[in-house]
Amino acid sequence: MNRNVLFKFFDPVTLAGDQIRGECFIRITQEIPKAQIVLTFQTKMYSKIIDKKQIPYDQSNPQMIPEKLVERAQRIQVTLDSPFRQPKQTQKKYELNGDIMYRVIRHYGTHESFVYTQELYTGQVKPGDYKFQFSVPTQYNMSSSFSYKSEDGLKQAKCGYKVTLRVDLPDEASTLMMESADVFINGRTASECEQFRQCEGNIVQFLCLNRGTVELSLKINKNNFIPGEQLQIEYTLDNTRSQRSISRVEARLINKLTFIDDDEMERVVENVKVFQQNLGGVNSGQKLERQNALLEIPKYLRATIKTNIIRNQYFLQMEAIADAFLTWLSVPVVCQIPINIQESQLPQKINLEGWNFLPIMNVSVNAFSNLTVQQSFVPT
Numbered sequence: 001m002n003r004n005v006l007f008k009f010f011d012p013v014t015l016a017g018d019q020i021r022g023e024c025f026i027r028i029t030q031e032i033p034k035a036q037i038v039l040t041f042q043t044k045m046y047s048k049i050i051d052k053k054q055i056p057y058d059q060s061n062p063q064m065i066p067e068k069l070v071e072r073a074q075r076i077q078v079t080l081d082s083p084f085r086q087p088k089q090t091q092k093k094y095e096l097n098g099d100i101m102y103r104v105i106r107h108y109g110t111h112e113s114f115v116y117t118q119e120l121y122t123g124q125v126k127p128g129d130y131k132f133q134f135s136v137p138t139q140y141n142m143s144s145s146f147s148y149k150s151e152d153g154l155k156q157a158k159c160g161y162k163v164t165l166r167v168d169l170p171d172e173a174s175t176l177m178m179e180s181a182d183v184f185i186n187g188r189t190a191s192e193c194e195q196f197r198q199c200e201g202n203i204v205q206f207l208c209l210n211r212g213t214v215e216l217s218l219k220i221n222k223n224n225f226i227p228g229e230q231l232q233i234e235y236t237l238d239n240t241r242s243q244r245s246i247s248r249v250e251a252r253l254i255n256k257l258t259f260i261d262d263d264e265m266e267r268v269v270e271n272v273k274v275f276q277q278n279l280g281g282v283n284s285g286q287k288l289e290r291q292n293a294l295l296e297i298p299k300y301l302r303a304t305i306k307t308n309i310i311r312n313q314y315f316l317q318m319e320a321i322a323d324a325f326l327t328w329l330s331v332p333v334v335c336q337i338p339i340n341i342q343e344s345q346l347p348q349k350i351n352l353e354g355w356n357f358l359p360i361m362n363v364s365v366n367a368f369s370n371l372t373v374q375q376s377f378v379p380t
Contacts, residue, residue, distance in 0.1 A: 004029070005165055005179035006352070012345035013184045017140035020183050024165050025131045025355060032176070036168040037121040041136045041183075045143070047109035047157040047259040047309045049267060055094075057101035107261040109157075109309030122170075128358040136163060136183075144187040144303035144343045146312060148257065148269075155269050157259060157310050161185055186343045187305065193223040197335040212242030212284070216249070218318045218335035226344040228299040235318055235335075237281075237288040245283045250319045251295060252276040253339075258311040274298060274314075281321070303343040314339050 009022040024039070095102045120132065146159040164180040198217040215238040225231060239246050257270040277295055282288050295316075305312045320333040 003027075004177060006350055007163065007165075007179075007181040008350050009181075009183060009348055012347055013145075013186050013343050014138060016138055016142040016144075016185055016187050018138060020136040020138060020163070021133070022163075023131055023133050025129065025350075025352065025357075026165070026167070027129050027355070028125050028127050028167075031127055032125040032167075032169065034123065034169070034171055035121070035125045035176070036119065036170050038166045038168065039118050039120055039134055039136075040164045040166070041116040041161070042164065043114045043142070043159075043161050045111035045113075045159045045307065045309060047261070048155070049107040049259055049261070049269070050154045051105040051107070052095060052102040052154070053105065055101050055103050057096070057099070107259070107265070107267065109259055109261045111307070111309055126358075129355045131357050134163075138185060140188065142185055142187060143305050143307050143310075145182075145184045146303055146305045146310060148302065148312075150269070155259070157257075157269075159305055159307065159310060184343050184345050186303070189224060189304075189340050193340070194337055195220050195223060197337055199333055199335050212239075212244070214239050214242050214246055214320055214322070214333055216318065216320045216333050216335055218316075218337060220316065220337060220339070223338070224340045224342055225297050226342050227297055227301045228344070229297050231295040231297055231316070231339070233293050233295065233316070233318070235279075235288075235291050235293070237291070237320060239282045240285055240287050242284050244322060246281040246320050246322050248281045248321050249279040250276055250317075250321055251279060251293065252317050252319075253295070253297070254315040254317055255301070256311075256313045256315070258313075260309050260311070274301065297341070301341050304340045314341055 004027040006025040007022060008025070009020065011021065014020045020041070026037075093104055095104055116136070118134075120134075142161075143159050145161060146157065148155070148157045150156070161183045162180045163183055164178060166178040167176045168174070169176055196217070196219045198215070200213055200215040215236075217236045219234045221232055221234075233251065235249065237246060237249060253274040255270060255272050255274050256268065259267050259269055261267070275295070275298060277293070279291070279293055280288075301314070302312055304314060316337045316339050318335045
C-alpha cells in the first residue's frame, strides 16, 4: 500500500444506487508546478473455468504438438489466464507435467467494465498533506460484491468495485502516484420474497404398504441476512394421519454456485450443504405445531449474486425423515425457501498520526462524469 495515499469510507458497505461517501488523504513530498488529480470508480465482473483434459503424448515424437503451444510449468494457466486483454503468448493450449500432456480448455464469462472518471484538481501543488471528501454515484441495478477462487485455482469469479486516485504530471505525460482501494456494494433485492412453504408425502413400509401421510410447513420472518446472524424458523410437523413415527427433522442451508460463460452454457461449480441441524421428530398420531428454532449462519459466506455470468444462491431446506426399519417416505418431504446473504464488512480504521493537513485542497466532490465505458475483451 502507498502510505502517501489513504482512503476512508464512511460506510463499510454501500447499497446499490446510493452514494459511496468517503475521504481521500494525499501526502505530496515535492512541489509540483502543474498536477492533475483524478479519481475514478471502476467495476469488473467475470467468471473463469479452466478444464485440463489428459491426451495421448509420445515423448519420442515431440513435434506432434508445436512447442510454442506447450507450457511446461505446472499451474501456469492458474496464474496467467485472464478473461480480459492479455498477451497472446500466455494463452497456451497444452500443458506438460512430467510425461503427461493436458489439453487446456477455457470457459470465460465476461461483462462490460465501466469506468467513471472525475478530475478533482489541476494546478500547482506545494509539499504537504491534503484531504478531500468524495461522493461516488452507483447504479441501482449493481450486484453485490463477490469473489471466489477454488482451491486448485482453476475456477474463479469476481464482481468487484474499486476507486483509484491518480496524480498525473500532464506536462511530462507521466503519473507521479496512483493508489486503489476496494469498495463493497450490496445489491438490492425484491421487496416481496417467499417466506412460507408447505409440503406432504406418504409413509410406506415393507411391500410398499401405505402407512399414512405426513405434512410439514416452514416459515421464516425475513429473507435477507448477514453472515454470522441467527436465522429464526417456525415449523409445523403434522403426523396425525400416519401410523409410523418421524424420527427427526433436518434443517440445512444449501449453497449453489453457477458460472455462465459467453456461450450461455451453465456450469455448476459448487452445490454444497453449508450446515445441517437435526431437530426432534414426532410419534405417529401426534403433531408438533409452530415449533421455533434458531440457526446460525456461518460468518464466512459470500454474498448472494445473480447476474448473467455468476449465480451464487442459498436455499434453506427442512426435511422430514422417516428411517425406521423397512420404513421410508414415498417422496421426499422437503420445504425449501431461498434466502439472500448480504455483503458484510467491518468498519474501517486508518491511522492518521503524523498527518498535518493544509487547507488548500479541502474540496468536496459530488459529481462524477461517465467518460468511458470499456468493453471487455476475450482472447482467442
